[in-house]
Amino acid sequence: MTSPQAGGVRIGAVVLPEYEWRQTREIWQELEELGLHHAWSFDHHAWRTLTDLPWYDPLSVLSAVATVTERIRLGTLVSTPNFRHPAVLAKQVMTIDQLSGGRFVLGVGAGAKGGDARLLGGGELTPARRADRFTEFVDLSDELLRNRVTTYQGEYFSTVDARMVPGCVQRPRVPFAVAAAGPRGMGLAARYGQWWVTIGDAGQPGVQSEGESWKLLARQVTRLAETCEKTGREFSEIGRLVNVSRVVNSPYSSPGRFVDIVGRCRDLGFTDVVVNHPRADGVFSGRRTDFLHAASAALSAFQP
Numbered sequence: 613m614t615s616p617q618a619g620g621v622r623i624g625a626v627v628l629p630e631y632e633w634r635q636t637r638e639i640w641q642e643l644e645e646l647g648l649h650h651a652w653s654f655d656h657h658a659w660r661t662l663t664d665l666p667w668y669d670p671l672s673v674l675s676a677v678a679t680v681t682e683r684i685r686l687g688t689l690v691s692t693p694n695f696r697h698p699a700v701l702a703k704q705v706m707t708i709d710q711l712s713g714g715r716f717v718l719g720v721g722a723g724a725k726g727g728d729a730r731l732l733g734g735g736e737l738t739p740a741r742r743a744d745r746f747t748e749f750v751d752l753s754d755e756l757l758r759n760r761v762t763t764y765q766g767e768y769f770s771t772v773d774a775r776m777v778p779g780c781v782q783r784p785r786v787p788f789a790v791a792a793a794g795p796r797g798m799g800l801a802a803r804y805g806q807w808w809v810t811i812g813d814a815g816q817p818g819v820q821s822e823g824e825s826w827k828l829l830a831r832q833v834t835r836l837a838e839t840c841e842k843t844g845r846e847f848s849e850i851g852r853l854v855n856v857s858r859v860v861n862s863p864y865s866s867p868g869r870f871v872d873i874v875g876r877c878r879d880l881g882f883t884d885v886v887v888n889h890p891r892a893d894g895v896f897s898g899r900r901t902d903f904l905h906a907a908s909a910a911l912s913a914f915q916p
Contacts, residue, residue: 616914621877621884621914623648624685625652625886625889627640627651628667628891629670630662650685650886651685652886656670656728660895671691674708675704681712682713683715685717686716687789688719688720689719692728693723694724698771703776709780709782713781717789717806718753718787718789719807719809720749720790720791721792721809722792748767750800752766759776788807790804790809803843805850808851808852811854812829813825818859818861829877829882851884852883852884856885863906866902866906867905869906870906870907
């Protein structure tokens with residue numbers, strides 16, 4: 613992954629895995645034709661207000677998408693240890709990277725409370741134990757995707773002779789996009805990430821005023837830079853990605869508004885901006901034409 617040129621920002625979208633295949637294929641191919649640099653899927657077993665509505669396995673959807681697109685990067689935003697075991701996930705990731713010809717990005721996060729966390733049984737983890745589990749999840753995922761054979765014994769995950777053959781197309785492994793807001797997560801991003809990901813206030817995304825949200829994003833970018841300096845990682849080596857649909861309301865209500873939002877993100881130090889693809893109603897609802905016009909305007913204004 614190379615960073616955009618000064619003034620450039622990569623633009624992407626998030627498509628929820630809720631559509632039947634014909635519509636899914638049309639959406640992703642349209643995003644590629646539009647010229648977006650990347651597109652992503654939420655990786656949940658079910659999600660919040662959409663729990664009782666159609667929702668397909670995101671990794672299976674991305675496998676299919678990989679075969680009907682040619683250029684656009686694709687990934688999870690984000691996979692978590694709530695219900696994903698690193699050994700199984702790594703095999704799926706390796707496969708999608710092969711199917712896509714080396715376009716896959718593994719987005720990872722610690723996992724929030726809720727249905728995904730309860731899916732496999734057991735009680736809710738404390739924040740500290742959730743951070744411990746995430747550290748182990750990322751560490752093992754890195755080992756699995758770099759090596760042909762991995763044996764690992766941890767507190768939360770273990771695997772014996774896990775084989776990754778032929779391995780990822782991208783070497784030494786697929787890029788990681790690490791979602792993090794706290795110091796331990798930022799440390800993982802600095803150590804393992806090719807991207808760092810934020811949605812602003814992870815506890816209550818979209819609740820803060822826009823003014824407070826911009827201040828929070830600025831503090832997070834500063835914290836990442838400080839973490840990189842402490843760990844010896846070059847800040848410029850890590851892409852900084854923000855999902856503005858989780859930060860501000862109606863981000864693409866007009867081309868001018870979206871261009872202004874992307875510009876503010878660039879000025880804060882972000883290299884990548886994503887927005888949720890419009891749904892017909894409810895969460896992330898919007899007009900397809902508004903989305904297309906706004907994305908086209910931003911692509912023209914901030915071409916990397």
